[in-house]
Amino acid sequence: MQRREFFKLSAMAGLATVLAPAANAFQIPDPAKKAVLNISFQEGVAYGNSLNEKLDFCEANGVVGLEPGGGGLAKRVDEFKKALSGRKVKISAICAGFSGVPMSDDPKVRRQAIDSIKEIVTAAGELGSTGVIMVPAFNGQTKLGNQEGRKIMVEEVLPELGEHAVKCGTHVILEPLNRGEAYFLRQVEDGAAICKDVNNPGVALMGDFWHMTWEETSDFAAFVSGAKWLWHVHMASRKKRRIPGEDGDADNYIDGFRGLKAIGYQHYVSFECGCGGDRKTLLENACKLLREQWEQA
Amino acid sequence: MQRREFFKLSAMAGLATVLAPAANAFQIPDPAKKAVLNISFQEGVAYGNSLNEKLDFCEANGVVGLEPGGGGLAKRVDEFKKALSGRKVKISAICAGFSGVPMSDDPKVRRQAIDSIKEIVTAAGELGSTGVIMVPAFNGQTKLGNQEGRKIMVEEVLPELGEHAVKCGTHVILEPLNRGEAYFLRQVEDGAAICKDVNNPGVALMGDFWHMTWEETSDFAAFVSGAKWLWHVHMASRKKRRIPGEDGDADNYIDGFRGLKAIGYQHYVSFECGCGGDRKTLLENACKLLREQWEQA
Numbered sequence: 281m282q283r284r285e286f287f288k289l290s291a292m293a294g295l296a297t298v299l300a301p302a303a304n305a306f307q308i309p310d311p312a313k314k315a316v317l318n319i320s321f322q323e324g325v326a327y328g329n330s331l332n333e334k335l336d337f338c339e340a341n342g343v344v345g346l347e348p349g350g351g352g353l354a355k356r357v358d359e360f361k362k363a364l365s366g367r368k369v370k371i372s373a374i375c376a377g378f379s380g381v382p383m384s385d386d387p388k389v390r391r392q393a394i395d396s397i398k399e400i401v402t403a404a405g406e407l408g409s410t411g412v413i414m415v416p417a418f419n420g421q422t423k424l425g426n427q428e429g430r431k432i433m434v435e436e437v438l439p440e441l442g443e444h445a446v447k448c449g450t451h452v453i454l455e456p457l458n459r460g461e462a463y464f465l466r467q468v469e470d471g472a473a474i475c476k477d478v479n480n481p482g483v484a485l486m487g488d489f490w491h492m493t494w495e496e497t498s499d500f501a502a503f504v505s506g507a508k509w510l511w512h513v514h515m516a517s518r519k520k521r522r523i524p525g526e527d528g529d530a531d532n533y534i535d536g537f538r539g540l541k542a543i544g545y546q547h548y549v550s551f552e553c554g555c556g557g558d559r560k561t562l563l564e565n566a567c568k569l570l571r572e573q574w575e576q577a
Numbered sequence: 578m579q580r581r582e583f584f585k586l587s588a589m590a591g592l593a594t595v596l597a598p599a600a601n602a603f604q605i606p607d608p609a610k611k612a613v614l615n616i617s618f619q620e621g622v623a624y625g626n627s628l629n630e631k632l633d634f635c636e637a638n639g640v641v642g643l644e645p646g647g648g649g650l651a652k653r654v655d656e657f658k659k660a661l662s663g664r665k666v667k668i669s670a671i672c673a674g675f676s677g678v679p680m681s682d683d684p685k686v687r688r689q690a691i692d693s694i695k696e697i698v699t700a701a702g703e704l705g706s707t708g709v710i711m712v713p714a715f716n717g718q719t720k721l722g723n724q725e726g727r728k729i730m731v732e733e734v735l736p737e738l739g740e741h742a743v744k745c746g747t748h749v750i751l752e753p754l755n756r757g758e759a760y761f762l763r764q765v766e767d768g769a770a771i772c773k774d775v776n777n778p779g780v781a782l783m784g785d786f787w788h789m790t791w792e793e794t795s796d797f798a799a800f801v802s803g804a805k806w807l808w809h810v811h812m813a814s815r816k817k818r819r820i821p822g823e824d825g826d827a828d829n830y831i832d833g834f835r836g837l838k839a840i841g842y843q844h845y846v847s848f849e850c851g852c853g854g855d856r857k858t859l860l861e862n863a864c865k866l867l868r869e870q871w872e873q874a
Binding site: 425472502506 | 605722723724760763764766767769770772773792793794795797798799801802803804805835839
């Protein structure tokens with residue numbers, strides 16, 4: 281390396297940044313692939329009055345994923361295929377929308393959930409979606425404690441769903457929530473351990489920055505623990521669950537983005553949030569904010 | 578920085594090592610202090626027929642911590658003070674040894690545990706120990722489910738124990754186990770979240786590589802999630818829970834050591850394990866193995 285190149289690089293990165301690591305810092309191995317920030321909006325979050333207006337808005341802002349709800353998805357497969365044809369936007373994950381409760385204490389209600397999720401998974405596969413998001417049970421939806429519930433999920437519910445997801449070329453994606461919504465499955469690390477135990481290539485995991493705000497001690501560590509199974513990420517502002525940036529300095533995702541970079545994350549970071557102002561401007565600014573924080577991570 | 582200094586630094590660290598991080602790799606911020614590998618033995622693990630022989634063996638192998646059991650500790654304070662006087666070995670953590678069950682469904686049994694732990698904490702403080710290890714409840718010791726049990730630990734048991742530990746200048750240290758021993762509290766991340774919720778400077782956390790083998794998806798992420806509260810680490814071989822190295826290639830602690838380095842860990846890595854051969858040689862080799870892996874991490 282020539283002196284001139286060294287100084288060029290120093291000027292780019294800052295000398296301290298270039299040299300500090302080798303001297304002091306801890307470093308984990310590079311991921312197999314370099315991570316990418318693929319921004320996605322839930323269908324209800326995107327700006328526009330029609331599906332096509334929403335997709336135009338996505339493309340204008342470099343947003344490459346759209347996350348529809350799972351309710352009635354089978355009937356909308358053609359509509360989505362047509363609308364997405366020739367576009368840069370793809371279907372990211374599918375958000376729930378099933379009937380029944382996967383971790384119900386009532387076997388009939390579990391069966392209802394499994395059958396309903398399978399229908400959505402089939403449609404998700406046709407759309408090339410990364411997977412169907414599912415919560416095992418919201419508070420009040422099951423009498424099963426953590427230990428019994430986990431056993432039923434690991435031994436009964438998830439193997440059947442995973443097998444079907446593999447056939448459809450997609451996944452079911454477990455979503456940890458915060459304790460206010462679901463006591464069972466609150467940490468990404470716990471979800472990762474469930475995926476490890478299930479050991480089925482159709483069963484994956486996600487992290488939602490909103491819930492992680494309350495339940496995790498380290499966004500970075502949470503994503504690293506989920507590395508092998510992390511198939512989706514949800515995003516919202518960190519105080520009011522609105523568009524990122526609406527809560528000012530609280531909306532810091534850098535530690536989590538470091539985790540996504542560390543694992544070479546290839547999937548979507550998708551907005552699931554309300555909106556407390558001018559949707560168009562807030563979404564445009566949020567995309568900029570996320571890209572800036574991704575660079576800083 | 579002068580050109581000469583740059584080349585000197587490059588030669589020391591290797592140019593690729595110096596420059597690669599800024600170009601490709603993910604990197605987390607430096608910890609406040611550089612981590613240290615302080616090896617400790619449980620009293621029963623150390624080689625020797627008397628306390629003094631064990632301490633001689635520790636010093637001969639650069640082992641700087643001794644971890645006694647908590648049973649009857651109050652009566653042994655003078656014995657330990659005398660034996661440790663003028664030595665490089667200190668008391669690391671104190672391993673349990675209390676009566677009662679902290680997370681029992683029976684308030685009387687919880688009270689018994691709290692009082693008994695407090696007695697050990699007092700002795701631990703006199704000995705300058707880092708803290709007293711406690712398991713909330715082994716399998717079969719409580720009728721409380723995870724949600725009720727967690728609430729009692731966070732709101733009732735841990736605040737009282739933490740307050741006493743602070744007065745004594747030490748800690749109570751929560752130990753996550755594997756599901757075969759205790760279903761409640763199996764992941765370091767869950768323990769970290771409990772410590773975060775309790776928010777008491779006397780309440781800390783540990784990780785045990787043996788249990789982590791079964792319950793964690795990433796030793797690295799587990800320790801990073803526990804950063805603020807991680808006050809002790811247990812160590813054993815990863816198949817038979819014997820002396821590290823007895824299980825050959827399975828005894829790889831590098832990913833976890835990376836986590837300890839990442840958080841600037843300052844406390845002890847203590848052997849809690851059986852022994853399937855010549856204790857003296859196995860312990861000597863284990864110290865070498867750990868130091869090699871620490872360097873590699």
